[in-house]
Amino acid sequence: MRNVTIMIKPFFEAVRAFKSGPFKSTDLVKRLGYASGYVRNFLSQATRQGLLVPESRAGKREKTFRANPRVVRDIVLRGGKDKEELLNAMGLRSKYFGEYVALDGFEIIDHDQDLYRLGERVFSNREAPGRIVVTNVGVPKKIITVEV
Amino acid sequence: MGFHLNIGKCWRFSDDEQPPYPTIELNVSSADRNAAISPKVDTGFNGSLAIGIEVVKKLRLTPAGTVLVRTAAGNREVPVYALNLSQPDLGISYATLAIGTERSLVGRKILNDRTWLLDCKEERFCIIAQTEMS
Numbered sequence: 141m142r143n144v145t146i147m148i149k150p151f152f153e154a155v156r157a158f159k160s161g162p163f164k165s166t167d168l169v170k171r172l173g174y175a176s177g178y179v180r181n182f183l184s185q186a187t188r189q190g191l192l193v194p195e196s197r198a199g200k201r202e203k204t205f206r207a208n209p210r211v212v213r214d215i216v217l218r219g220g221k222d223k224e225e226l227l228n229a230m231g232l233r234s235k236y237f238g239e240y241v242a243l244d245g246f247e248i249i250d251h252d253q254d255l256y257r258l259g260e261r262v263f264s265n266r267e268a269p270g271r272i273v274v275t276n277v278g279v280p281k282k283i284i285t286v287e288v
Numbered sequence: 289m290g291f292h293l294n295i296g297k298c299w300r301f302s303d304d305e306q307p308p309y310p311t312i313e314l315n316v317s318s319a320d321r322n323a324a325i326s327p328k329v330d331t332g333f334n335g336s337l338a339i340g341i342e343v344v345k346k347l348r349l350t351p352a353g354t355v356l357v358r359t360a361a362g363n364r365e366v367p368v369y370a371l372n373l374s375q376p377d378l379g380i381s382y383a384t385l386a387i388g389t390e391r392s393l394v395g396r397k398i399l400n401d402r403t404w405l406l407d408c409k410e411e412r413f414c415i416i417a418q419t420e421m422s
Contacts, residue, residue: 219354219365240355255355255368256336256397259385263352263370274353274368274385284357284387286395287332 148222150174150182151191155207155229160246162195162204209245213273216243227277238281242274253282290421295405297377298414302326310406310413312394315374316386318347325392329413333395337373337386344388347371357387377415378402 150172154163157171168179183205186192192205215226227233232241232248242250242262249272252258262272301308310329314337315322323346327337343349351367367388374381378398403416 216354217351217367223354223365255385259368259370260383263385264383270350272352274355276355279363280356283363284335284355285333285359286330286335286338286357286387286389286393287360 147182147186147189147191148225150178151186151207151211152225152229154192154205155226155246156231158207159230160207160209162206164202164204166202207246209247210271212243212245213271216273216275223275227275232277236277238278240274240276240280242272244272253280255280255282255284291418292421293403293405294417296415296417298405298407298412299326301408301411301413302328303411307408308411312375312378312398312413314394316343316347317372317374318349321347323347327392327394329399330393330395331399333393334397335387335395336384336397337395338389338391338393339369339371339386340389340391343392344369351388352385355387 153172154168157163158167165176165179165183168174168182169176174182183192187194187205190208191211193208195204195206212226215222230246236248236251239251239253240255240258241248242258250258250262252261255274258274262274299310299312302311311326312329313324313326315324316339317323323343325343349369349371352370353368354365355368356363357366368385369388370383371386372382373384380398403418405412405414405416407414
């Protein structure tokens with residue numbers, strides 16, 4: 141768990157820079173300015189923790205990585221600062237601020253200012269995959285109020 | 289010309305706290321489980337349904353997300369659960385999201401667009417059907 145905390149920040153930076161696309165260790169050095177030793181350590185730990193998925197491409201010597209889409213659900217369900225950071229890194233804040241979004245990994249499958257309208261659309265389909273996760277981006281314009 | 293008020297379906301107040309509070313009976317279900325629940329009617333709640341941990345356990349629900357809600361103590365994040373909600377007397381049956389709270393509540397989204405009788409003397413909460421008197 142301690143390692144997750146250590147590796148989550150560069151993970152968010154990688155998501156911010158490459159979204160769900162592939163990247164190599166040299167990309168992290170060039171785009172994010174990390175030292176190559178730090179990058180090696182990050183890639184190995186983040187892969188072990190399931191934050192990244194390694195991919196091997198035929199004919200390419202250097203390994204590529206992608207952010208693991210399964211992590212999105214875990215982080216959203218955990219909530220708090222990590223959720224905010226992830227949604228920021230995914231670029232959702234500028235586009236969907238004040239709304240609710242339904243995510244399937246890094247893919248935005250639907251969004252709405254009204255949580256209930258969104259829920260009805262997304263979950264009335266019995267085939268809706270269990271990996272879909274719903275959350276708010278910033279403070280919802282139509283926030284739910286419970287006076288308890 | 290006036291209105292004649294017909295009292296329709298009524299639900300008894302719950303007396304597990306004093307003074308007793310109004311409730312509505314609702315049917316909730318997940319993919320393979322269902323339950324009849326009697327959440328507290330909470331006009332301070334602008335959503336449809338909030339479910340307590342006992343309902344979450346009964347339906348074996350797993351969270352479908354987390355959302356920020358405003359409470360009297362400030363904003364806080366709560367889990368949301370996808371479930372099916374039905375109430376034949378209100379003519380509702382749909383898939384919805386319920387927020388996870390300490391106790392089950394039914395909010396204004398379900399009460400809206402209907403006339404209700406809050407009868408604290410007889411300890412009942414009833415649907416009112418209005419008919420125009422000629």
